Amino acid sequence: MTPAASARRPDTVRVLALQRNGDRVDLLRIDRSASDDADDARGLRPGTELNQAVARAESDAPIWVWDDTARWYPHLLRAGVRVRRAGDLRLRRQILRRSPAVPVGLLDGVDAARWDALAPASDDAAALFDLHEQDAPLDIRAEWIRQNAALAAVADPEAQRRLRLLLTAESSGALVAAELSHVGLPVRADEHARLLRDTIGERPLSAASRPSALDRLIPPLRAALGSPDVNPDVPAQVLAALRRAGLDVTDTRSWTLSQLDHPAIPLLLEYKRLARLASANGWRWLDTWVHDGRYRPTYLPGGVVTGRWAAQGGGALSYPAGLRSAVRADPGWTFLVADVAQLEPRVLAGMSRDLAMAEAAGDSDLYQGLVDRGAVQTRDDAKLAMLGAMYGATSGESGRLVARLTELFPLAFGFVEQAAKAGERGEVVQTFLGRASPAPDGFWTAPLSDLPTDGEARLRERRKWGRFTRNFVVQGTGAEWASCWMATLRNLLWELSEREDLPPRLEQRPHLAFFLHDEIVVHAPQGVAGAVAEAVDEAAATATRLVFGRFPVRLPLKTVQVDSWADA
DNA sequence: GATGCTAGCGCC
DNA sequence: AAAGGGCGCTAGCATC
Numbered sequence: 001m002t003p004a005a006s007a008r009r010p011d012t013v014r015v016l017a018l019q020r021n022g023d024r025v026d027l028l029r030i031d032r033s034a035s036d037d038a039d040d041a042r043g044l045r046p047g048t049e050l051n052q053a054v055a056r057a058e059s060d061a062p063i064w065v066w067d068d069t070a071r072w073y074p075h076l077l078r079a080g081v082r083v084r085r086a087g088d089l090r091l092r093r094q095i096l097r098r099s100p101a102v103p104v105g106l107l108d109g110v111d112a113a114r115w116d117a118l119a120p121a122s123d124d125a126a127a128l129f130d131l132h133e134q135d136a137p138l139d140i141r142a143e144w145i146r147q148n149a150a151l152a153a154v155a156d157p158e159a160q161r162r163l164r165l166l167l168t169a170e171s172s173g174a175l176v177a178a179e180l181s182h183v184g185l186p187v188r189a190d191e192h193a194r195l196l197r198d199t200i201g202e203r204p205l206s207a208a209s210r211p212s213a214l215d216r217l218i219p220p221l222r223a224a225l226g227s228p229d230v231n232p233d234v235p236a237q238v239l240a241a242l243r244r245a246g247l248d249v250t251d252t253r254s255w256t257l258s259q260l261d262h263p264a265i266p267l268l269l270e271y272k273r274l275a276r277l278a279s280a281n282g283w284r285w286l287d288t289w290v291h292d293g294r295y296r297p298t299y300l301p302g303g304v305v306t307g308r309w310a311a312q313g314g315g316a317l318s319y320p321a322g323l324r325s326a327v328r329a330d331p332g333w334t335f336l337v338a339d340v341a342q343l344e345p346r347v348l349a350g351m352s353r354d355l356a357m358a359e360a361a362g363d364s365d366l367y368q369g370l371v372d373r374g375a376v377q378t379r380d381d382a383k384l385a386m387l388g389a390m391y392g393a394t395s396g397e398s399g400r401l402v403a404r405l406t407e408l409f410p411l412a413f414g415f416v417e418q419a420a421k422a423g424e425r426g427e428v429v430q431t432f433l434g435r436a437s438p439a440p441d442g443f444w445t446a447p448l449s450d451l452p453t454d455g456e457a458r459l460r461e462r463r464k465w466g467r468f469t470r471n472f473v474v475q476g477t478g479a480e481w482a483s484c485w486m487a488t489l490r491n492l493l494w495e496l497s498e499r500e501d502l503p504p505r506l507e508q509r510p511h512l513a514f515f516l517h518d519e520i521v522v523h524a525p526q527g528v529a530g531a532v533a534e535a536v537d538e539a540a541a542t543a544t545r546l547v548f549g550r551f552p553v554r555l556p557l558k559t560v561q562v563d564s565w566a567d568a
Numbered sequence: 569g570a571t572g573c574t575a576g577c578g579c580c
Numbered sequence: 581a582a583a584g585g586g587c588g589c590t591a592g593c594a595t596c
Binding site: 395 | 582583587588589590592593
């Protein structure tokens with residue numbers, strides 16, 4: 001803990017709001033214990049004046065409450081102002097208004113509809129200064145009070161504790177997200193370009209032509225298919241050509257093609273592989289998304305219904321494994337890359353309170369743990385069964401294995417089964433911390449005349465929604481654990497930097513550089529790598545305790561120190 | 569010229 | 581040997 005943070009007891013925590021006031025900004029103390037408005041600063045000019053006011057107030061370690069972290073925090077970060085804590089009213093409201101535990105109506109009030117409709121600020125350069133173009137400013141204090149009243153009204157104390165934790169983690173996640181975009185992921189553009197040259201050949205001179213390696217594949221491919229004009233970039237043409245060549249296919253997916261025996265298939269698969277690379281992460285990707293050695297996507301905490309993060313800009317969350325060798329730590333710096341082995345099965349053990357499965361999860365490899373306990377024959381079987389349980393496989397080998405493990409772990413497997421059944425009935429399900437699934441739409445609410453008439457089709461729709469709710473509870477709780485992990489780690493890294501007396505700015509200190517559902521990349525000066533690795537582990541242990549309390553489930557990390565992401 | 573759609577594939 | 585959840589993004593094509 002920093003001196004400022006530890007000196008201040010919880011009951012004296014200040015809650016400060018940033019609120020638009022015309023083309024100026026008011027900094028207001030909004031906690032109810034405030035006896036006067038001595039801390040208020042009104043009419044601050046966006047820019048230096050505002051940034052300095054925030055930096056001064058930050059010395060008391062307040063909670064910053066604002067409509068949307070993405071609107072305010074990027075500006076502060078660019079000015080070198082880092083804040084410890086935040087309450088993101090947009091994200092909090094999104095969770096609260098869906099929660100069945102929150103009494104209906106408590107979030108009503110002035111501007112409720114506008115709060116509900118709030119979209120994340122996207123263009124952070126313009127967002128703050130465009131504020132004056134909006135309607136009247138949203139009342140930050142009123143919404144903060146409404147939300148806290150809604151939280152306080154959650155009847156069950158444990159449910160309330162979890163929901164509070166979720167809101168805190170979500171708000172911290174918003175801080176992490178802004179910081180990730182601010183610092184960026186270190187990418188060596190020259191190395192990325194070299195990988196492209198080695199695989200797809202020379203960059204074409206015009207956007208209309210193909211990279212050389214793709215170009216060279218065209219003549220043999222056309223010859224093998226016996227279709228001299230086929231454009232392999234057009235699935236419909238490929239499909240027609242395949243059928244002319246006598247192959248009985250209905251789509252051109254790689255997996256489908258790989259089952260066929262025909263001389264054109266290897267060429268086609270190779271073409272598809274390289275074409276994908278060229279279009280998704282080729283030179284244009286490099287030009288567009290990598291600047292000054294950094295890749296900076298926009299992260300959207302809670303951007304996925306389950307609570308997972310979404311990301312925009314260059315397909316951040318599907319960064320191809322084959323290009324990760326271009327992701328290199330700066331000179332004198334290193335990466336700590338950590339991922340959770342089998343996050344979702346472990347989370348399932350925790351949320352279902354399945355002691356037998358938690359015991360199997362005591363091993364660092366849960367799948368092997370299932371084999372060692374005689375549950376299944378092979379590790380692949382264990383994996384198949386777990387994935388089947390979480391995604392809703394019913395048939396074939398996977399379905400059989402699910403049935404087998406259901407006997408051994410009735411609590412865990414019963415838990416997802418109940419979530420699926422609830423979904424099939426059209427009910428809302430919740431994650432462990434209390435994020436609720438959306439109510440089903442379409443076929444449940446549509447007029448009867450719009451519904452598929454035959455019972456078979458209706459049943460398929462219901463099963464489909466059941467598979468969604470089945471997965472929702474697990475995927476969503478996994479995301480909650482990951483948010484708690486990152487929020488804790490963010491704090492530990494800052495405390496570590498203070499202790500080590502590192503330079504003041506975030507980019508000069510060890511920081512999170514990338515996040516991928518159950519994996520993080522921390523960029524750190526080599527001198528503190530050991531301490532950072534310990535912090536990564538400690539944060540995971542804290543997250544597990546925060547979410548699951550004393551229930552004995554383990555979420556072990558695989559943490560490595562590497563100079564290139566590819567070596568993780 | 570902008571927008572919406574499908575097919576397909578990368579990641580977890 | 582194949583199927584089950586969540587995404588973002590691209591090319592090509594159709595439509596406004």
